[in-house]
Amino acid sequence: MSKLSVSVIFCLLYINFCGYNVLSIGTPRYSINLDLNPPERWKKVGQDYANILKNFKQDILEHYHIPKELVNIADKIGSDLDKYIPTPFSGEMIGLADTSNIPLSEIVLANLLYELTAFCTSIVAQNNTGQIIHGRNLDYNLMKELKPLVIDVDFMRGGKIVYTGTTFAGYVGLLTAQKADVLTITLNQRNEGNILENLLDLLLTNHSMVSFTVRDTLDNPNVTFQSAVNYLAYGVYLVTPAYLIVGGVNTLEGVVITRGRISAISIRQLDLVKGLWYVLETNYDYWTSPPPSDDRRDPAIQMLDKLGRDIALDTLYSVLNRKPVCNSQTTYTTVMSAADGAAYTTHIRDNDCS
Ligand SMILES: *[C@@H]1O[C@H](CO)[C@@H](O)[C@H](O)[C@H]1NC(C)=O
Ligand SMILES: *[C@@H]1O[C@H](CO)[C@@H](O)[C@H](O)[C@H]1NC(C)=O
Ligand SMILES: *[C@@H]1O[C@H](CO)[C@@H](O)[C@H](O)[C@H]1NC(C)=O
Numbered sequence: 001m002s003k004l005s006v007s008v009i010f011c012l013l014y015i016n017f018c019g020y021n022v023l024s025i026g027t028p029r030y031s032i033n034l035d036l037n038p039p040e041r042w043k044k045v046g047q048d049y050a051n052i053l054k055n056f057k058q059d060i061l062e063h064y065h066i067p068k069e070l071v072n073i074a075d076k077i078g079s080d081l082d083k084y085i086p087t088p089f090s091g092e093m094i095g096l097a098d099t100s101n102i103p104l105s106e107i108v109l110a111n112l113l114y115e116l117t118a119f120c121t122s123i124v125a126q127n128n129t130g131q132i133i134h135g136r137n138l139d140y141n142l143m144k145e146l147k148p149l150v151i152d153v154d155f156m157r158g159g160k161i162v163y164t165g166t167t168f169a170g171y172v173g174l175l176t177a178q179k180a181d182v183l184t185i186t187l188n189q190r191n192e193g194n195i196l197e198n199l200l201d202l203l204l205t206n207h208s209m210v211s212f213t214v215r216d217t218l219d220n221p222n223v224t225f226q227s228a229v230n231y232l233a234y235g236v237y238l239v240t241p242a243y244l245i246v247g248g249v250n251t252l253e254g255v256v257i258t259r260g261r262i263s264a265i266s267i268r269q270l271d272l273v274k275g276l277w278y279v280l281e282t283n284y285d286y287w288t289s290p291p292p293s294d295d296r297r298d299p300a301i302q303m304l305d306k307l308g309r310d311i312a313l314d315t316l317y318s319v320l321n322r323k324p325v326c327n328s329q330t331t332y333t334t335v336m337s338a339a340d341g342a343a344y345t346t347h348i349r350d351n352d353c354s
Contacts, residue, residue, distance in 0.1 A: 027346040027347070028150075029151065030045055030151055030154070031156050032153055032156065034155055038087060038092045046098070049170065052148050053149075057109060059145050064142060069196050073112065076200060078108045078109075083204070100170070117142075120136055121280070121297075121300060122280070126252065128311075131337060132337060133313055133316050133336075134247035136188075137320050137330045138176065139327065143349075151166070151169055155219075163180075165177035174214045174215050177215070178218075181339070182224065182249065183246055183247060183248050187214060187242055188242065190241040195240045202237075209238075210240060225246065225253045232257055237262055243256060243257065245257075249339045252272070254270040255269045256281045256286065282294075296324055296325045300319060314335075317335045317345075321333065321354050322353065323354070332347060333349060
């Protein structure tokens with residue numbers, strides 16, 4: 001039953017309804033000070049978003065078919081947080097619950113929900129000047145509820161930015177992130193079997209939430225593109241399958257890692273000899289065809305091939321901005337390049353695909 005209802009979440013509302021109003025919404029930007037104790041870090045976010053978060057659970061339960069099983073799992077985790085969630089994420093969730101006055105189990109539910117249901121398009125390309133550029137759309141059928149929660153976050157230590165990411169207020173993991181001068185990572189959901197099955201058991205053993213793994217990877221001061229790829233591919237067990245798209249700063253540093261729970265099934269890397277000047281991932285294994293009802297891959301390939309390698313962040317954005325790559329569920333678009341950390345840009349969508 002849960003397999004069915006989870007795919008209902010994935011497929012719900014998959015209709016094209018893209019208006020043309022080009023309303024640009026500035027993405028709020030927060031600093032999270034990693035020198036503070038975890039419960040102190042998200043105080044400002046918890047306070048600023050308390051009013052929106054207050055109705056979140058009720059809204060999503062009313063409007064979407066969230067499996068009852070997921071709600072039960074969140075309750076269970078919330079009642080014994082330290083047992084299931086590692087530090088610092090457990091402490092950060094507790095702090096968010098405190099400052100926003102939202103029950104901890106609801107904060108847990110939000111964190112699980114984002115982790116399990118992100119439909120997306122991610123592209124890493126190497127352009128004619130050899131620069132690696134990375135872009136992503138994050139698609140959710142919860143667009144209406146999630147849009148007001150999108151924030152860019154700089155994670156600081158000793159007054160310096162350690163890494164930057166885009167998330168939803170209340171969610172402590174990262175699905176989109178950059179460590180300037182080193183690498184960029186995006187995460188796309190990979191739907192394989194019943195993702196809720198064994199979730200609690202997996203959390204109790206050494207399986208990690210993938211969006212926490214992204215933060216852990218970027219928090220390591222010694223991380224390189226290659227060490228990150230090795231770690232994300234083979235160094236960590238995950239609670240769910242996923243696609244991890246990683247870009248670096250040197251030529252050919254761009255991969256799509258197709259992950260099972262235990263390890264990588266495939267790593268597809270930029271390869272100019274084979275004509276792979278970009279790698280692209282939506283939510284289907286690249287060796288299979290996307291279903292005709294949700295083919296964002298082929299339109300993106302056609303646009304990229306037409307543009308060719310004279311591509312920069314703005315033209316990459318134009319690919320992510322076009323229907324059906326951009327669609328009624330696209331919640332935000334981020335473009336970034338580790339070589340130019342300041343260029344990190346997130347656009348919150350408002351049914352404004354072109
Ligand atoms: C990073 O490298 C330094 C020097 O080799 C080492 O002392 C430190 O433990 C490493 N840190 C991590 C988190 O691996
Ligand atoms: C997880 O635990 C199993 C069993 O103890 C072990 O064989 C495996 O190496 C561990 N994996 C990771 C990534 O720590
Ligand atoms: C490559 O991308 C970078 C970053 O967007 C840009 O500055 C540069 O002009 C691009 N090169 C070409 C040939 O478009």
